[in-house]
Structures are given as C-alpha cells and as structure tokens.
Amino acid sequence: MMVSMDVTMGTLPQPELSEVDVATVLAALADPVRLSIVRELHRVGESTCTALDVPVKASTVSHHMHALREAGIVTTRIAGTTRPSRLRTADLEKRFPGLLNIVLAG
Amino acid sequence: MMVSMDVTMGTLPQPELSEVDVATVLAALADPVRLSIVRELHRVGESTCTALDVPVKASTVSHHMHALREAGIVTTRIAGTTRPSRLRTADLEKRFPGLLNIVLAG
C-alpha cells in the first residue's frame, strides 16, 4: 500500500466569484433540487454526488453540481475517484452578503 | 368634471410575504428582463408596464410584472386604466434581509 504522496489535490475548474453576476447565481439557486443540495452541503459540510440525499439519479446530481460550481456556489476537490464538494461560504458572503443565510433559512 | 372621490384605490392581489418561499422569489428574480424591471422600479420609484424601458412587448412586460407580484416583490395599485407598480422594499427586507441590495448592486 502506498502512502498518500500529495495531500494538495486539485479542484475542478471554478470561476472567481467576483466575475460571477447576480443573474447567474440566482438562476443556479432557482431550482428545488439545487436548493436542497445547498442546504445539505451546509448541514454536512462536504459531500459527494452519490452521498447526497436527493430524489434524482446520479447523473442528474452531477449535472446540478456542475451548475452550482459554475455559479461559484460550491467548490469541488479531487480525491481519488470521488469529487467531494462544499459551499464557498466565505467567498459567497463577501460577494453577496446575506444571500446564503436567506437560502439556508428557507 | 368630477373631483376624485376616493384616493384609496385598491391594489392587485398579492401574497403575504411571510407565505412566500425562497424558491419562488429566486425563480422570479432569475430572469434578466425581470431584474432590469426591479432595478428600474428602484430607480424611478413607481412605474407602469408601458413606461418601463425594457426590450420586450407590452404583453410580455405585463406577464413579468404578474410574476413579480405573485412572488411578493412588487405591489400594483389600480389608478384608472393604469397599474403603477413599485417594489415592496420594506416587506422584502424584513422577509429576506439583504436580498434586494444584492439584486440592485449587480
């Protein structure tokens, strides 16, 4: 068995939050499945697509995660064959103050 | 000529903002035309559908205003044949603190 050689894995491509406009973020959040994904990520901290408890197929979850990533809402790191994602809480709060709280409160 | 008999005209049906869920508001705001309507309403205070400077036909503007009204974002009063609308700024700030500022800043 190999010891892990590099803890600093890469992340999937994601935009600078300063370059993301409001319309993109709102459109990404205007979906019930994606809203539940965001809330679950906030609750558990980090999760892969298959571990999420949403009523759609895995390929659909991947599609939604892609949309959330392109909107700057989540960041996804590469860990072996898995792609754990988590909310970009600090970045979002700086760019859109209060937005995350609004979404999580609902 | 008749003097106006009743300044207290009615308003078009609108929901209590406490009964509006986040998904509805986000979906209503996730459209470029509706975003520009919201921003213009904030700038001029109040406006009718035809007076708004948006690149769509009047019937489409009416459709969008209907969506914004059902989402609790605008209130529309009845004034003769016109229907001037304005943002429900205070209600929105109480229900979704910071949301309006995020939208208007973009």
Next chain:
DNA sequence: CGACTATTACGATCATGGTCGTAGTATTGG
C-alpha cells in the same frame, strides 16, 4: 491486468416558461 466504484459526458425526451400577437376589458375624454 480485471473487477468494482465514483463520476462525468453525451444524446434523447419532455416540461417549463419567455415571447409574441390578438382579442377582450376598463377607464378617460370628446
């Protein structure tokens, strides 16, 4: 290498909703 798992890419289907035109309603003014 081969089996298994996690994920993504791709194409197909289908529902949602943005847009328009037309028609209908309501109010004002002549």
Next chain:
DNA sequence: CCAATACTACGACCATGATCGTAATAGTCG
C-alpha cells in the same frame, strides 16, 4: 355613445434546461 389608451387574458410557438439511460473515464483493490 365613440374613440383612444392601458392593461390583461389567452393561445401559439419555441428555446432552455431538468431528467434519464447509457457509455466512457479514472482511481482502488485484489
């Protein structure tokens, strides 16, 4: 009443995107 204006209701068309199944890719374990 008649005309004009503001708006809405309705139906039609069409682009977008949510969903799925399948296939392809990549890592892990033996």
